Amino acid sequence: MIRVMVIDDEPAIRKDMELLMKRQTGFIVVGSCGSVQEARTIIPATQPDLLLLDIELSDGTGFDILQTLDNPCKIIFITAYHDYAIRAIKYGALDYLLKPVDEEELNEALDKVRKAISAVPQPDQLAIARQSLQQGGLQNRIVLRSQQYLQIVCFDEIVYCQSDAGYTTFFLTENRKIVVSKSIKEYEELLPAYFMRPHQSYLVNHHFIDRYHKDGYLVLRQGTEIPVSTRRKDYVIEYLTGVR
Structure with missing residues (x-):
C-alpha cells in the first residue's frame, strides 16, 4: 500500500481528498493536516510515500515543509489556480492538480505515482520552483524531464x-x-x-x-x-x- 498524507489548510478540501483517496486501489491515507507546523510533526510519525500538498498554507507554504523533510516521498501539489504558482511548479517539472480536484485527473496523477513511486522530486527541482514562486514567476532556469533523467537548463x-x-x-x-x-x-x-x-x-x-x-x-x-x-x-x- 502506498501511504498518503493530505496537507491543505481548507478542512473541506482535506475531507474531499480523503474521500477520493478511499476509492483508490493501493493507497491508504495515513494522516492529514492544515499547517506547516502540524506537517512537520505528523510526517515523521506517519512516514508517507506520497504527499498531496497545498502550496499556500496558513503559516507558510508547502515548500517550507519540504525544506525540512527527511524521508523521501513523491509529491503532488494541489493548488487553486494562480498563474505564478502553476508556472513555478512547471519550471520545476513537478506534478500538480488544480482545485477543485477532478477525480479523473487525480486518477491520472496517481497512475504516475504507481509507476514511479521511487522517482521522488530532486532538491534542485524544488529550489527552482520555490525561487520562481517567491519571485512571482521570474526565473532563469527550467527543469526538463526526459524518460531517463531530469536536466536543469538555463x-x-x-x-x-x-x-x-x-x-x-x-x-x-x-x-x-x-x-x-x-x-x-x-x-x-x-x-x-x-x-x-x-x-x-x-x-x-x-x-x-x-x-x-x-x-x-x-x-x-x-x-x-x-x-x-x-x-x-x-x-x-x-x-x-x-x-x-
Whole structure:
C-alpha cells in the first residue's frame, strides 16, 4: 500500500481528498493536516510515500515543509489556480492538480505515482520552483524531464525547440539536446519573451538568430535553418526589426 498524507489548510478540501483517496486501489491515507507546523510533526510519525500538498498554507507554504523533510516521498501539489504558482511548479517539472480536484485527473496523477513511486522530486527541482514562486514567476532556469533523467537548463543555453507528435526536442548549446514528452505550446508559455514562434513546430531563442532569408526561413549562427510559416512572416519581420 502506498501511504498518503493530505496537507491543505481548507478542512473541506482535506475531507474531499480523503474521500477520493478511499476509492483508490493501493493507497491508504495515513494522516492529514492544515499547517506547516502540524506537517512537520505528523510526517515523521506517519512516514508517507506520497504527499498531496497545498502550496499556500496558513503559516507558510508547502515548500517550507519540504525544506525540512527527511524521508523521501513523491509529491503532488494541489493548488487553486494562480498563474505564478502553476508556472513555478512547471519550471520545476513537478506534478500538480488544480482545485477543485477532478477525480479523473487525480486518477491520472496517481497512475504516475504507481509507476514511479521511487522517482521522488530532486532538491534542485524544488529550489527552482520555490525561487520562481517567491519571485512571482521570474526565473532563469527550467527543469526538463526526459524518460531517463531530469536536466536543469538555463534559458540562455536553449538555442531552439522543435515539436513532433506531442514531444518537444530542446536543442542546446554545445550540440546537446533533450527530448521531453510535453507540447511546445506549454514551453512557449514558460520561456521568456525573447523566444519567438516563427512556425507552429518551432520556438527560437532570438539571441542565436543570424539572419532572415526572404524565401521564408531563419538561419541560426551555427547554420541551422528554421522555417517561417506564411502566416507568421509579418510577425517575424516585425519582431526582428524591433517593432515587437
